[in-house]
Amino acid sequence: MPKHVDHDVRRAEIAEALVRVAGRRGLHAVGMRDVAAEAGVSLRLVQYYFQTKEKLLLHGLHHLARGFGERVTARVVAIGDDPGPRAVIEALLMAALPTDEESRRFHLLYTSYAVLAVTDESLAAQPFIDNPNAAEDTVAGLLQKAKDAGLTGPDVDARTEAISLLAMSAGLGTGVLVGQRGPESAADVLGHHLDRIFQDGRDG
Amino acid sequence: MPKHVDHDVRRAEIAEALVRVAGRRGLHAVGMRDVAAEAGVSLRLVQYYFQTKEKLLLHGLHHLARGFGERVTARVVAIGDDPGPRAVIEALLMAALPTDEESRRFHLLYTSYAVLAVTDESLAAQPFIDNPNAAEDTVAGLLQKAKDAGLTGPDVDARTEAISLLAMSAGLGTGVLVGQRGPESAADVLGHHLDRIFQDGRDG
DNA sequence: ACCATCATGGTACGGTCGTATCACCAAGGA
DNA sequence: TCCTTGGTGATACGACCGTACCATGATGGT
Structure with missing residues (x-):
């Protein structure tokens, strides 16, 4: 198995980005692209670690x-x-x-x-x-x-x-x-x- | 001048529809089409009485x-x-x-x-x-x-x-x-x- | 050394949303 | 009567959003 990135850490980083950008522009206004940009990763990465936006939001709540x-x-x-x-x-x-x-x-x-x-x-x-x-x-x-x-x-x-x-x-x-x-x-x-x-x- | 519809009454009706549908599905989830359908009018009518969604929302707040x-x-x-x-x-x-x-x-x-x-x-x-x-x-x-x-x-x-x-x-x-x-x-x-x-x- | 596989990027697709445009009807003043 | 104007409908447009798909490095087990 290659690369081996700690998924939990990555997910925490992305969730942090979600919380940051949502705190700035409002939760209703954030899209997956915004979260990706805030986290400095590609849209595909956000999709990779959270399959759907619903799961991303749920994780963001727990993170919060x-x-x-x-x-x-x-x-x-x-x-x-x-x-x-x-x-x-x-x-x-x-x-x-x-x-x-x-x-x-x-x-x-x-x-x-x-x-x-x-x-x-x-x-x-x-x-x-x-x-x-x-x-x-x-x-x-x-x-x-x-x-x-x-x-x-x-x-x-x-x-x-x-x-x-x-x-x-x-x-x-x-x-x-x-x-x-x-x-x-x-x-x-x-x-x-x-x-x-x-x-x-x-x-x- | 023809037809003579009381704009204030119409606007109140549409604002009521906005409040109703927003109360059911959440304010974030309502679009102008939903409001039109709830009020029983066409999308164009909602646009006619409120030019923009921002104004519709603002009026909805005052109505509320x-x-x-x-x-x-x-x-x-x-x-x-x-x-x-x-x-x-x-x-x-x-x-x-x-x-x-x-x-x-x-x-x-x-x-x-x-x-x-x-x-x-x-x-x-x-x-x-x-x-x-x-x-x-x-x-x-x-x-x-x-x-x-x-x-x-x-x-x-x-x-x-x-x-x-x-x-x-x-x-x-x-x-x-x-x-x-x-x-x-x-x-x-x-x-x-x-x-x-x-x-x-x-x-x- | 090779290749299965994790990780990542790019991009396209279908849908919806707000808004704009075009067309039409109805009615009242000239 | 006719034509100006307010009210209404249908539909098109451009943008964006979430998701899916395809491609490709990189890497560690054998």
Whole structure:
């Protein structure tokens, strides 16, 4: 067997190119030729590693989700050793806001994919259920831990507050994306609600 | 002058057709031929009343926003004479949730348009700033009135809570749209936060 | 050393999309 | 009455898109 190129690496490169060009011109406007040009390869190559556009888009979604997960993890790790639940939740929520180019791209494309998934049955809607649910479980778990440790008021419902915070983060993110408000304003609103939840305890 | 057809009526009919077919198959998937077929007219007619697709889409957005405004107004009016601020806010927020086919369509298409506006400079981003701002002002005004009347705790910030509620409503709406949660769950979460805001007062 | 095979390039094909063009009808003012 | 003009239909055009097909290096196992 000749040449032996790592297909996974190549596919990741092409998926990266898809995400880049889609972030610039919009997911609806990207064709396979655009992706090929962005990746610096020929159209045939894109066809070779992904047989069809549908598979390319699907892979792009997974690539996007994976990259975002890594981003969030990195943010959480970066806040230091044994941080309080509030710091972790804050890092989680802030990472989801479109503050820099990467998060902006993520928010735009993830929303585009979600919209596509509603009408196109070829694009599975499952990632848009599972991923948010996982995030919800994580935040709810952290809140419950905080509540058990007495860091929050006794009347907070961890699950409800987790849902609220994530929904707010998503909604505020869209507002930032379309230019309705700045990232600082969104962060302030989130911070206000974290203050409310953690008002009875102290945090590190 | 012959025939005398009311252009505004015709354009509204075609815009309605655009919204219907886009709600079914996704905004990205609709062409002028689809709109013509849905409206029961020829392609030429769509071209005649809207010269270009860009203008058709723009008119569709305005049509959508106007229809939604009327829907919200109707909901608010329907709750009876001189309702309390909480009831009005609740009606506002609930009307935005994708509960029936019409609100589902609105949420899907408005999100699609917003995503388009981010990358396509032809589609003005202004509606996605002005409309949310107007909603925000309305809710903030109602909250302030409630606070002045002693219906809320003295520590609630009307503007921040208005932003939060609308962002939550939008985020929850998306969650309902993609099937992550049911409309009842979203309504519960919103109700929980309204309870919190109005916890110190009584409402009618 | 050879050849099966992975990897890659170039290009053509069918379809669709937005838009433009040509033709026709109908009606009301001169 | 006739002719100007608004409304409508059918169809053509050029561009682009996703996909398929054909050709050809390059390479490693035997």
